[in-house]
Amino acid sequence: MKIIKYLILALFISFLSCREKNNKESEYNKYVKLLWKNAKFDWMPSSLISNNNQLYFADLNNNFYSVNIENANVDINFKTDYNPIHKPLIFKQNLFLTEYGNDLNCFDKGGKLKWKIKGEINLRYDLAGYNQSIYGSVQGNGFSKINKTNGKVIWFLPKDSNITQTNKPAFFKETIYIGFSALRVKLLAINDENAKIIWENKYKNFETIRQYITEKGLLVLLDKNFKNGKVLMLNYENGNEIWSKSLNCDLLYEPCLVNKNIILSTYDNKIISLNIENGKTNWILNLNKDQADTNIINYKENVYFGTMNRNVYSVTINKGKINFIQPFNYGIITPIVEKNRIYFPTGGNEIWVLK
Secondary structure, X not given: OHHHHHHHHHHHXXXXXXXXXXXXXXXXXXXXXXXXXXXXXXXXHHHOEEEOOEEEEEOOOOEXXXXXXXXXXXXXXXXXXXXXXXXXXXXXXXXXXXXXXXXXXXXXXXXXXXEEEOEOOOHHHHOEEEOOXXXXXXXXXXXXXXXXXXXXXXXXXXXXXXXXXXXXXXXXXOEEEEEEEOOOOEEEEEEOOOOOEEEEEEOOOXXXXXEEEXXXXXXXXXXXXXXXXXXXXXXXXXXXEXXXXXXXXXXXXXXXXXXOEEEEEEOOOEEEEEEOOOOOEEEEEEOOOOOEOOOOEEEOOEEEEXXXXXXXXXXXXXXXXXXXXXXXXXXXXXXXXXXXXXXXXXXXXXXXXXX
């Protein structure tokens, strides 16, 4: 009889354990389903970008990949000294990678090296493409306009860009807007044809700057010590202020611009929507003990983002109401929208999609 009792007890404990496991598995796939997983990729999350249904990334073993985002089929795979801490640039069928030594490599879409030039540390932050050229910091010159075909410098800024940190430029029509951080924070509007400075704004009370193109004007985000921040909307032509708002926004992540909303994450665990016309607050979502840890991405009538606590939030654009919170086993990388579908990459070399 004792043996039977022990067997019944063991079966009961096993049942409870299986039930708990099933409940946990159900919690982790309530709103999403696993599309694929490939542990051999071992990707560096900071290197992950998408373009035309292809996923580009690198690992810490000097491998660079391009794979189909739907099925993980490998398109290209080659060895490179690319620094995966910083994102690659895909532009006009070319792949641009910055090395650990700051050299800039240009590869064709098959992974064949086309040209290579020496860059500066700022190249990790200011590499960009627009029209038929690329832009970034070249050794000895600082911020430069570069011929994408052969890597030759077309023009470079005459001063400052090789001694202070430059950020990723924004482009509107024939004007380039580039910010300078660290020792002195300022914003320049530059003529794309000849590098002539059109206007210059200085921001003495801040340490970091980011700028983005919007339908209303140039959106500028400023920060100091992660405590004192400001959001401004500027006139493209003269740099004059249209509106401004004191806001401690997180400059590590890009704002989401959708339906006349500017949706930002803040250092104090909030998601805030501002009216693009006047900067007034539309809504505030308090994440409490959680914090946004990815860009905020628009998909259909909602926005999505990952958090420090490994959750994906789905939030309505107009009201800031939570549709769902989906927990994950691994850290969340910025969601990707390709061909009317949203993908959720994780630090576990997985791609998830909505059910």
